[in-house]
Amino acid sequence: MRTPSRLALVSAFLIASTAGAQSARPPVAPGPVNLSQFQQLAHSVYKELVEINTVDSVGSTTRAAEAMAARFRAAGFPAADVQVLVPQGAPTKGNLVVRYRGRGGAGAPRPLLLLAHLDVVAANRADWPRDPFILHEENGYFLGRGTSDDKAMASMFVASLLQLKREGTVPDRDLILALTADEEGGAQNGVEFLIAQHRPLIDAAYAINEGGGGTLEENRPLFHSVQAAEKVPANFTLTATNPGGHSSVPRPDNAIYALATALTRLASFSFPVALNEVTRPFFANTALVEPRAPMAAAMKQLVADPKNAAAAATLSADPRYASMLRTSCVATRLSGGHAYNALPQTATANVNCRIVPTSTLEEVRATIARVIGDTGIHISMTVPSRERFGATPRAVEPELLSATTQLTGRMWGSIPVIPTMSTGATDGRFLRAAGIPTYGVSGIFSEPGETNAHGRDEKLRVKSYYDGLAFLDALVRQLAVKPKA
Numbered sequence: 001m002r003t004p005s006r007l008a009l010v011s012a013f014l015i016a017s018t019a020g021a022q023s024a025r026p027p028v029a030p031g032p033v034n035l036s037q038f039q040q041l042a043h044s045v046y047k048e049l050v051e052i053n054t055v056d057s058v059g060s061t062t063r064a065a066e067a068m069a070a071r072f073r074a075a076g077f078p079a080a081d082v083q084v085l086v087p088q089g090a091p092t093k094g095n096l097v098v099r100y101r102g103r104g105g106a107g108a109p110r111p112l113l114l115l116a117h118l119d120v121v122a123a124n125r126a127d128w129p130r131d132p133f134i135l136h137e138e139n140g141y142f143l144g145r146g147t148s149d150d151k152a153m154a155s156m157f158v159a160s161l162l163q164l165k166r167e168g169t170v171p172d173r174d175l176i177l178a179l180t181a182d183e184e185g186g187a188q189n190g191v192e193f194l195i196a197q198h199r200p201l202i203d204a205a206y207a208i209n210e211g212g213g214g215t216l217e218e219n220r221p222l223f224h225s226v227q228a229a230e231k232v233p234a235n236f237t238l239t240a241t242n243p244g245g246h247s248s249v250p251r252p253d254n255a256i257y258a259l260a261t262a263l264t265r266l267a268s269f270s271f272p273v274a275l276n277e278v279t280r281p282f283f284a285n286t287a288l289v290e291p292r293a294p295m296a297a298a299m300k301q302l303v304a305d306p307k308n309a310a311a312a313a314t315l316s317a318d319p320r321y322a323s324m325l326r327t328s329c330v331a332t333r334l335s336g337g338h339a340y341n342a343l344p345q346t347a348t349a350n351v352n353c354r355i356v357p358t359s360t361l362e363e364v365r366a367t368i369a370r371v372i373g374d375t376g377i378h379i380s381m382t383v384p385s386r387e388r389f390g391a392t393p394r395a396v397e398p399e400l401l402s403a404t405t406q407l408t409g410r411m412w413g414s415i416p417v418i419p420t421m422s423t424g425a426t427d428g429r430f431l432r433a434a435g436i437p438t439y440g441v442s443g444i445f446s447e448p449g450e451t452n453a454h455g456r457d458e459k460l461r462v463k464s465y466y467d468g469l470a471f472l473d474a475l476v477r478q479l480a481v482k483p484k485a
């Protein structure tokens with residue numbers, strides 16, 4: 001994932017609001033002592049993946065894809081169903097697609113796609129207290145680059161398919177595993193390459209991906225989120241120009257002032273509330289765990305009447321809820337002027353937007369133009385956007401939501417399962433835009449910010465790893481292996 005997940009943001013808030021009562025943090029619950037054969041298998045896959053450097057430009061996802069392919073071939077998967085796909089001209093950007101064939105036949109449900117990315121963000125040995133490309137286990141944590149983003153889920157999917165094969169379980173639908181390149185760096189050689197050049201290999205009823213997970217508070221599970229939509233990132237450049245001149249003879253017209261005026265207008269503007277099939281149940285469910293009564297009440301009111309401006313205003317007081325309600329645009333970079341003693345000829349600002357998936361780039365650009373109300377300010381895309389819009393958020397696939405709710409209840413008790421729209425970007429956005437609904441579901445629980453994905457000493461609780469493994473394995477079976485009548 002490329003920015004902090006919605007889950008981390010919301011949960012950080014919910015936990016913070018009860019911070020008063022917190023005493024010294026209890027020790028992390030330990031993981032299982034005697035690993036089952038299945039757990040040992042998953043651990044060995046996890047270790048193998050973490051210890052292959054798959055950082056863009058220095059590592060290779062092809063090596064990781066080949067290593068997993070070797071395991072599937074050794075387990076007896078037909079060669080035709082185990083494909084390492086390397087984009088032309090990108091030898092280190094290999095992807096793996098494995099198909100575990102179901103019983104098939106008339107009435108067989110369409111395939112299920114299990115998606116995880118193999119690439120990780122950079123990790124400099126000098127910055128870490130240990131080698132980031134060795135899987136360490138200390139104090140109840142697995143440590144290393146990719147331990148949470150995203151090699152845990154990758155290894156769980158691999159182990160689950162190998163286990164199904166090992167025990168000879170034939171599912172009722174095909175199970176497709178796609179382990180991809182370039183999620184962290186732009187996806188041209190990953191999911192987009194598979195969609196563009198190998199669509200039949202990954203076509204599915206829907207996909208399970210990263211982006212969801214559970215929230216812990218002092219080892220206690222609080223809620224379990226399912227990512228069902230995500231906002232689309234886009235950057236706009238606002239440019240003010242002016243003939244300039246000598247600064248000793250200033251004029252009222254000034255490029256920097258013009259830009260500042262435009263930004264001030266943008267700063268006090270809020271895009272209209274745009275709830276959707278995902279954010280409505282998000283607020284309905286979050287109201288159940290939201291400790292602040294006025295906030296919980298406002299959530300219920302807004303769900304009942306999305307035009308309730310007072311409820312929206314209450315929720316907008318919290319930036320995390322505000323970003324769930326609407327598109328957001330914020331200035332993130334600024335530059336202007338060319339000499340201390342010259343009137344500025346150019347001033348530019350970058351405006352980073354997180355666009356609700358029901359909107360479009362054009363709609364946002366037009367709104368920015370209207371709000372700044374100055375045709376002298378030029379609005380352009382900072383980087384050409386490859387983003388796709390128009391994938392209307394849809395409610396979580398019923399069979400997936402009910403299986404997740406059932407298993408969550410069985411494993412973590414009566415905590416809410418909450419659909420979320422993440423402000424962070426995953427490869428799900430490309431699949432959704434290509435017509436394959438994608439959901440972030442993992443069963444991996446952590447305290448907010450604890451994993452430090454993308455950061456130094458990335459980690460994942462040992463117990464959460466094996467609980468996540470049990471959850472995802474049970475979920476895949478429940479979705480793919482219908483109980484015999």
Ligand SMILES: [Zn+2]
Binds near residue numbers: 149210
């Ligand atoms: Zn990720």
